[in-house]
Amino acid sequence: MNHDYQLLYNQLFVHYGPQGWWPAETxxxxxxxxxxxxxxxxxxxxxxxxxxxxxxxxxxxxxxxxxxxxxxxxxxxxxxxxxxxxxxxxxxxxxxxxxxxxxxxxxxxxxxxxxxxxxxxxxxxxxxxxxxALDTPIFVVDAYARRIFFRLGYDMPESYDAFRKQIEKELPRDLVLYNEFHALVVEHAKEHCKAKPICEGCPLFGLCARRLD
Known part of the structure; x- marks a missing residue:
């Protein structure tokens, strides 16, 4: 299956808007x-x-x-x-x-x-x-990312670094993009892709295989 990470990012960004992360003053x-x-x-x-x-x-x-x-x-x-x-x-x-x-x-x-x-x-x-903190464009693989990508139907590597590198090789090395991508994944997991998902109104519904655990 071909994974379009840029499309996934775009859908989340259009729906949720810029997140302005990380939530810290310094x-x-x-x-x-x-x-x-x-x-x-x-x-x-x-x-x-x-x-x-x-x-x-x-x-x-x-x-x-x-x-x-x-x-x-x-x-x-x-x-x-x-x-x-x-x-x-x-x-x-x-x-x-x-x-x-x-x-x-x-x-x-x-x-x-x-x-x-x-x-x-x-x-x-x-x-x-x-x-x-150090302005490095890098994809953060957390439990939310694993949950969302699995439900979308993406077969991602088990290993942390293989998962990260698979996404990074398809996306430009853009600090703002990676900054927003992680924040958008967290927001989406809180709003829709919860442990018990709320599929109604989900911005990724059209992309999703709805593969539940």
Whole structure:
């Protein structure tokens, strides 16, 4: 089956419009959010970010003890594990003097490798950081993307990177497109392609094989 990813993107964009993602005020807040959102909902992340607001500078996070950080991010769940992940991430970030512009000058494949070497940073979290904080056009493969593409009838690879590369080879390396694509997938999963889908009014109805789990 021929998969038209550009058509899929266009249909979602026409229906939902620009999303203006990532939902964060600064790139650093976005980085913290990418770790906090692991295995939880945005509602819980918002509460954790609210608690973190007075400390949303790298130097301030660095000064917090592991326990202080864990208590602040408690609403996000798995807070002791996530506090350790944030501290590990900060050790890596410090090697670049907390300078996002300096990181952006690096080779993105090498940067992705560095991110994946941080304990607790998997491909999805690494790619979200690359896309939204470091301006790298990359497709984020999350559970929503897997659900939507499966239901459409697309037979996507099991492996994360094979799934990502299959889409990327068909689309232009356009930062805005990838930025919007991930956000639109998330929005569509919330509005229509839920665990129990709402097919009525779905902007992808004409493209969809309605292959349910």
């Amino acid at each position: 790139p650093f807040e976005m980085m913290m959010g990418a770790i906090l959102v692991q295995n939880t909902s945005w509602r819980n992340v918002d509460k954790a970010i609210f608690n973190l607001k007075p400390f949303l500078e790298p130097e301030a996070i660095e000064k917090l003890t592991l326990d202080q950080l864990a208590q602040l991010i408690k609403p996000s769940g798995f807070f002791n594990i996530k506090a350790k992940r944030i501290k590990s991430y900060m050790e890596w970030f410090k090697t670049y003097d907390y300078d996002i512009d300096l990181i952006k000058k690096g080779d993105m494949l090498q940067l992705r490798g560095e991110l994946l070497n941080i304990k607790g940073i998997g491909p999805e979290t690494a790619d979200v950081i690359l896309l939204y």
